Amino acid sequence: MFLALKEIKHEKLRYGLIIAMIVLISYLIFVLTSLALGLARQNTAAIDSWQIDRIVLNQDANVNLSQSLLTKQQLAGTKLGAKEAYLGQVAVVAKASGHAKDSAQFIGLAADQFVAKNLELTSGHKPTNKQEIVVDTAFKDDGYQLGDRMQLNSASKSYQIVGFTENAKLSVAPVIYGTLTAWRQLKNMGPTFMASAIVSQDRTFTTTSSQLKHYSTQQFIDKLPGYSAQNSTFTFMIAFLMIISLIVIAVFLYILTVQKLQNYAVLRAQGIPAKTLVGATISQAVVLVISGLLIGTLLTAVTAAIIPASVPMTFDIPILAAVALGLILTGIIGALFPVRLILRVDPVSVIGG
Numbered sequence: 360m361f362l363a364l365k366e367i368k369h370e371k372l373r374y375g376l377i378i379a380m381i382v383l384i385s386y387l388i389f390v391l392t393s394l395a396l397g398l399a400r401q402n403t404a405a406i407d408s409w410q411i412d413r414i415v416l417n418q419d420a421n422v423n424l425s426q427s428l429l430t431k432q433q434l435a436g437t438k439l440g441a442k443e444a445y446l447g448q449v450a451v452v453a454k455a456s457g458h459a460k461d462s463a464q465f466i467g468l469a470a471d472q473f474v475a476k477n478l479e480l481t482s483g484h485k486p487t488n489k490q491e492i493v494v495d496t497a498f499k500d501d502g503y504q505l506g507d508r509m510q511l512n513s514a515s516k517s518y519q520i521v522g523f524t525e526n527a528k529l530s531v532a533p534v535i536y537g538t539l540t541a542w543r544q545l546k547n548m549g550p551t552f553m554a555s556a557i558v559s560q561d562r563t564f565t566t567t568s569s570q571l572k573h574y575s576t577q578q579f580i581d582k583l584p585g586y587s588a589q590n591s592t593f594t595f596m597i598a599f600l601m602i603i604s605l606i607v608i609a610v611f612l613y614i615l616t617v618q619k620l621q622n623y624a625v626l627r628a629q630g631i632p633a634k635t636l637v638g639a640t641i642s643q644a645v646v647l648v649i650s651g652l653l654i655g656t657l658l659t660a661v662t663a664a665i666i667p668a669s670v671p672m673t674f675d676i677p678i679l680a681a682v683a684l685g686l687i688l689t690g691i692i693g694a695l696f697p698v699r700l701i702l703r704v705d706p707v708s709v710i711g712g
Contacts, residue, residue: 374647377611381651382658384604385686388597389659390672392682395593397671402586404528405466406576409474412562414579416555418572422582424448427555429571434553436567443564444472445554447542451535455509455517458502463494464529465511467542467554474558478536483522489540493522495533500668511535511545530583531671597682601689608693612644616697623704636701641694648690652683 420427447467527534
């Protein structure tokens with residue numbers, strides 16, 4: 360470690376450039392990871408808030424909530440307990456005078472079931488009739504206030520905002536919570552249709568109808584439109600950045616090792632063992648990577664403080680810490696490439712040449 364720090368202090372510009380490169384790579388990886396987490400959370404925030412373990416959909420819905428409809432006939436033999444609830448879902452366009460149109464997901468709930476009971480509000484109260492709604496705070500950011508009215512799709516009657524709730528996003532769109540009666544009206548359906556789905560906090564919950572199919576929450580989430588493709592894209596981007604950082608660190612250290620072969624030869628001639636020089640090289644890589652990570656982390660913290668709320672980024676410290684650890688391991692692996700040169704250096708041939 361002493362040799363590593365001594366050399367970094369002596370060659371400030373050279374090693375400063377390497378640290379700057381690591382800063383940029385780590386900052387980019389941190390931001391991409393946070394963006395991936397933020398987008399994933401905006402796909403599933405509402406589902407996560409329901410705290411469910413199982414969902415029941417029409418078997419022909421292709422694991423898609425918006426394509427699923429459950430009828431009274433299909434649910435004839437099904438009894439819901441305290442851990443089950445009906446959900447009605449429909450995509451809507453919210454519009455009001457003085458506001459831009461917003462795409463949203465309307466979720467109809469039964470007031471006496473657990474999803475509605477557990478709904479946490481930041482202000483206002485829960486719907487008491489079919490014309491009252493609770494909306495995600497994204498609408499508040501757009502200028503809506505308690506008591507404001509909005510129209511949903513082409514419905515003739517307006518809906519009054521009586522409450523706001525945080526982190527209510529489904530497939531990136533903000534959620535509007537209302538009643539199942541309002542859901543039927545927006546879907547233009549009669550009382551024959553009960554809901555889009557049954558959600559349950561009991562992973563063993565089943566129904567008797569062969570026309571219904573049961574899925575775990577994760578199976579349902581994985582089938583959300585674009586969810587898996589989006590996560591796979593970000594995962595590959597982050598993985599490729601890790602590989603690129605490995606290659607860049609290895610190349611820089613290899614070039615530096617070649618430039619210092621004569622110095623290593625002199626040290627070997629003075630009796631310093633090869634393992635000491637190898638340890639110095641690896642220590643040097645760790646110091647460079649950690650220094651770059653610390654600055655990259657500081658830049659990420661500044662970004663988190665100034666990023667607009669409209670940008671879907673989630674800064675998850677445990678996950679970012681795991682990414683940082685991966686970068687440190689990448690730096691150590693990169694430092695192993697020039698080790699072979701150090702082990703094979705011949706003091707006589709290098710000094711004599």
